[in-house]
Amino acid sequence: MSTYRIKSRIWIENENHVLLGQGRVHLLKAIIREGSLSKAAKAENMSYKKAWDLINSVNNAAKETVVTKTIGGKKGGGTIVTPYGKKLIEIFDTINKNCWDFLDGQLSQLDI
Amino acid sequence: MSTYRIKSRIWIENENHVLLGQGRVHLLKAIIREGSLSKAAKAENMSYKKAWDLINSVNNAAKETVVTKTIGGKKGGGTIVTPYGKKLIEIFDTINKNCWDFLDGQLSQLDI
Numbered sequence: 001m002s003t004y005r006i007k008s009r010i011w012i013e014n015e016n017h018v019l020l021g022q023g024r025v026h027l028l029k030a031i032i033r034e035g036s037l038s039k040a041a042k043a044e045n046m047s048y049k050k051a052w053d054l055i056n057s058v059n060n061a062a063k064e065t066v067v068t069k070t071i072g073g074k075k076g077g078g079t080i081v082t083p084y085g086k087k088l089i090e091i092f093d094t095i096n097k098n099c100w101d102f103l104d105g106q107l108s109q110l111d112i
Numbered sequence: 113m114s115t116y117r118i119k120s121r122i123w124i125e126n127e128n129h130v131l132l133g134q135g136r137v138h139l140l141k142a143i144i145r146e147g148s149l150s151k152a153a154k155a156e157n158m159s160y161k162k163a164w165d166l167i168n169s170v171n172n173a174a175k176e177t178v179v180t181k182t183i184g185g186k187k188g189g190g191t192i193v194t195p196y197g198k199k200l201i202e203i204f205d206t207i208n209k210n211c212w213d214f215l216d217g218q219l220s221q222l223d224i
Binding site: 003004005007008009010011012013014019063087088091095098099102107110112 | 119122211
């Protein structure tokens with residue numbers, strides 16, 4: 001049994017612009033959990049500006065809006081991840097997992 | 113047809129030490145081509161120390177020697193990549209290519 005392991009990092013691009021990688025997915029999940037970009041940034045130990053830039057970059061690269069601001073309402077404004085954004089997160093996680101399984105399989109066939 | 117593309121980077125670890133990634137494979141190929149570590153480092157725009165550290169790290173993580181020094185002989189000393197090292201490079205390139213194909217396939221099944 002080989003002690004070698006293959007690791008991978010994947011990311012999704014749209015026309016050469018990065019759309020989603022592990023860090024962005026993590027931030028989006030924090031937004032879903034926290035309900036606001038500022039709380040999500042804090043939870044991720046990230047400046048608000050850095051978080052905002054990342055989210056802006058996600059929205060610009062995506063074919064549909066991933067993150068929107070809600071204004072006013074009983075609980076005041078917040079930040080939400082759209083259903084399209086949630087679908088992208090799910091796709092990313094699934095493909096990432098599939099990729100790890102695929103790579104484990106590749107290595108297990110080898111005698112090194 | 114989606115304009116989204118999935119990119120990936122893979123690397124091989126042995127007991128939590130990085131063995132091979134794209135940069136190391138590139139350097140090993142330069143050693144094979146150039147016949148010496150110093151020429152390979154120059155070709156890769158890398159300091160000799162940096163190249164030496166990387167190669168040292170490869171040898172330490174691998175189960176068998178990947179790079180050796182040859183001493184003396186008609187052409188003076190040089191640096192060679194062992195047959196085991198060449199096998200690892202081939203495996204890395206193959207799995208990397210397989211991974212890209214796999215990820216293309218994953219995305220093509222999706223409607224996003």
